Amino acid sequence: MSFTLAIVGRPNVGKSTLFNRLVGKKLALVDDQPGVTRDLREGEARLGDLRFTVIDTAGLEDATDNSLEGRMRRLTERAVDMADICLFMIDARTGVTPVDEMFAEILRRKSAHVILAANKAEGNAAEAGVLEAYGLGLGEPLRLSGEHGEGMPDLYSILLPLADKFEAEAVDHSPVVDLELDDDEDWEEGDEIPAAPVPTRDKPLQVAVVGRPNAGKSTLINKILGEDRLLTGPEAGITRDAISLQIDWSGTPMRIFDTAGMRKKAKVQEKLEKLSVSDGLRAVKFAEVVVILLDAEIPFEQQDLRIADLAEREGRAVVVAVNKWDVEDNKQEKLAALKESFARLLPQLRGAPLVTVSAKTGKGLERLHDAVMRAYEVWNRRIPTAALNRWLTGMLEQHPPPAPQGKRIKLRYMTQAKTRPPGFVVMCSHPDKIPASYTRYLVNGLRQDFDMPGTPIRLTMRGQGDKNPYKGRKKAPPSKLRKHLSGRRD
Numbered sequence: 001m002s003f004t005l006a007i008v009g010r011p012n013v014g015k016s017t018l019f020n021r022l023v024g025k026k027l028a029l030v031d032d033q034p035g036v037t038r039d040l041r042e043g044e045a046r047l048g049d050l051r052f053t054v055i056d057t058a059g060l061e062d063a064t065d066n067s068l069e070g071r072m073r074r075l076t077e078r079a080v081d082m083a084d085i086c087l088f089m090i091d092a093r094t095g096v097t098p099v100d101e102m103f104a105e106i107l108r109r110k111s112a113h114v115i116l117a118a119n120k121a122e123g124n125a126a127e128a129g130v131l132e133a134y135g136l137g138l139g140e141p142l143r144l145s146g147e148h149g150e151g152m153p154d155l156y157s158i159l160l161p162l163a164d165k166f167e168a169e170a171v172d173h174s175p176v177v178d179l180e181l182d183d184d185e186d187w188e189e190g191d192e193i194p195a196a197p198v199p200t201r202d203k204p205l206q207v208a209v210v211g212r213p214n215a216g217k218s219t220l221i222n223k224i225l226g227e228d229r230l231l232t233g234p235e236a237g238i239t240r241d242a243i244s245l246q247i248d249w250s251g252t253p254m255r256i257f258d259t260a261g262m263r264k265k266a267k268v269q270e271k272l273e274k275l276s277v278s279d280g281l282r283a284v285k286f287a288e289v290v291v292i293l294l295d296a297e298i299p300f301e302q303q304d305l306r307i308a309d310l311a312e313r314e315g316r317a318v319v320v321a322v323n324k325w326d327v328e329d330n331k332q333e334k335l336a337a338l339k340e341s342f343a344r345l346l347p348q349l350r351g352a353p354l355v356t357v358s359a360k361t362g363k364g365l366e367r368l369h370d371a372v373m374r375a376y377e378v379w380n381r382r383i384p385t386a387a388l389n390r391w392l393t394g395m396l397e398q399h400p401p402p403a404p405q406g407k408r409i410k411l412r413y414m415t416q417a418k419t420r421p422p423g424f425v426v427m428c429s430h431p432d433k434i435p436a437s438y439t440r441y442l443v444n445g446l447r448q449d450f451d452m453p454g455t456p457i458r459l460t461m462r463g464q465g466d467k468n469p470y471k472g473r474k475k476a477p478p479s480k481l482r483k484h485l486s487g488r489r490d
Helices: 015-023 068-082 098-110 124-136 152-165 217-225 271-286 302-313 331-345 365-379 385-398 436-449 478-489
Strands: 004-009 041-047 050-056 085-091 114-119 205-211 243-249 252-258 289-295 317-323 354-356 411-418 423-428 458-463
Touching (some): 004 015, 004 098, 015 041, 015 085, 085 098, 098 114, 098 124, 205 217, 205 271, 205 365, 217 252, 302 317, 317 365, 331 354, 385 436
Parallel strands (some): 004 085, 205 252, 317 354
Antiparallel strands (some): 041 050, 243 252, 411 423
């Protein structure tokens, strides 16, 4: 990216709408009510042939205390310090307000490059507001309509000369190199199983942090980052958007998604909260590793179990982290109870890492990093076909499949069809007759014998079909058959 552009302004002037237009996706939540955006959201913007980083910010409000609005304002002012260019947006239909005048004065002092934009400028109703904008002392206002795309060529003309100035700071993005894993039929006992692909700057490890409201997700990510990048506080449900941040955590390139707290579906009534939860669910689907953050005081509530089950059904690698461990008194007893509850309530994630952390003090973060990398490695595990079939022979000798209705089931061949998560196919006779208990027996054996704890495993039974090419073909009627044979005799 050649430069960074921060979009700032009062609440509900259309910052997130313009952000979505520049990135070409509906990344930021948009609603009619003011104050929807709270955290800083970065995206890769395109405008003509320009490529740059754009930052969507919380609405600037006249608050400097430690209230939620005051913390949001400090975060926005920090984005102004980070950015090369500030796009100061006002609502042309509302006109210039005293708050606009106050923040225009702040931007003149803090930013060297400020672009004044009058949004919602389509139609005659915006003329008066555009004329008022001249009085802010930031030059000629740019007429925009983030919703309808008006004014984009003018914005391009303003950014183009500034882009040349910042071109020296552009990041060189090297091409992605995909690692191919060979299916080695000559595998022998003692040979190493191929390792997982190594995350790179261009293809970082995707990690989503999910959990109930007020579990400490944003605080945990801030501690990993080493800075207060995400908005935090004692209020539950502060985070609304699924915010992604690219970091280097202990030498591993990662993109971490902070998500909104997920409450029970029956309690989610407001449209905005529904949008926030769906945004978090989308982050789970795009993630490779999902960290489920629990509150040590109330772990494994029904909603935690639903979230864990969702991650497993989506086929993500799962790590369970128990937060607020610093305030726990009886740590040994509590840990034993947690492990027992985990094994009992989430049997589908048997063996998944369970890590205790403190987002406040940072204790346990190295263990969490190691658990994430371990889960990622297992999630990418590929087992050679020769090893699988030797293992299958041993499992059949130890426990043959049942013979329902006297039909003997033959398991002939097994191979791994995919990774991420590991998926296996067993070629057999009568696949519809194999009970779920026998499939679980094989899955549990795979986990134990090939060291794949916790990761979702997909096992499919597939029939080989009948090799008789004439089976199912309609027989010729006797009259036609006699006619055909008599014709041959002639």
